[in-house]
Amino acid sequence: MKTFILIIVFLKCGSLNAQVQWAPNQSQKVPEVIDCSIGDIAVARAQPYPHIRFCPQAAAEINSMFPGAGHFYYVHEYGHILVSPSEVAADQFAATQLAQLPGSYYYINAMVSHLYYRAQNGEGPHPGYGTPLERANRILAAAISANPNLAINSSTGLLYEK
Numbered sequence: 001m002k003t004f005i006l007i008i009v010f011l012k013c014g015s016l017n018a019q020v021q022w023a024p025n026q027s028q029k030v031p032e033v034i035d036c037s038i039g040d041i042a043v044a045r046a047q048p049y050p051h052i053r054f055c056p057q058a059a060a061e062i063n064s065m066f067p068g069a070g071h072f073y074y075v076h077e078y079g080h081i082l083v084s085p086s087e088v089a090a091d092q093f094a095a096t097q098l099a100q101l102p103g104s105y106y107y108i109n110a111m112v113s114h115l116y117y118r119a120q121n122g123e124g125p126h127p128g129y130g131t132p133l134e135r136a137n138r139i140l141a142a143a144i145s146a147n148p149n150l151a152i153n154s155s156t157g158l159l160y161e162k
């Protein structure tokens with residue numbers, strides 16, 4: 001029995017690839033509905049009841065370029081559900097939550113890489129977000145203030161564990 005449990009733990013750790021994914025607790029969880037008509041990776045809706053609509057194909061697409069970025073979007077949507085409709089607050093929620101889970105700054109780095117890429121492609125500001133670079137800097141600042149063991153590598157602009 002002990003061996004059996006150890007094997008399960010081993011397999012689970014292997015599949016997690018050393019990063020812990022954020023998950024809502026029982027009191028935070030809302031229905032998550034698959035919907036690719038949203039034209040986005042995920043959106044949070046307050047009506048007719050609080051829920052999240054997400055598109056697995058859109059998430060797979062972003063993950064194929066920036067592995068793990070889709071998970072940041074998922075946590076961001078929960079930020080809307082649990083904290084505020086504000087994009088800044090939802091990003092802050094996602095960065096703060098992920099910065100505090102073991103190894104999960106991985107997902108923040110994926111999102112920040114995605115934002116650097118968008119900035120390099122000349123993407124301008126969006127209402128509620130500012131420019132991709134402003135958004136990346138806010139996310140990094142929130143991560144660092146949530147976990148003092150994280151720092152920014154000055155040559156890559158990505159987080160690492162001190």
Ligand SMILES: [Zn+2]
Pocket residue numbers: 076077080086087090
């Ligand atoms: Zn949002």
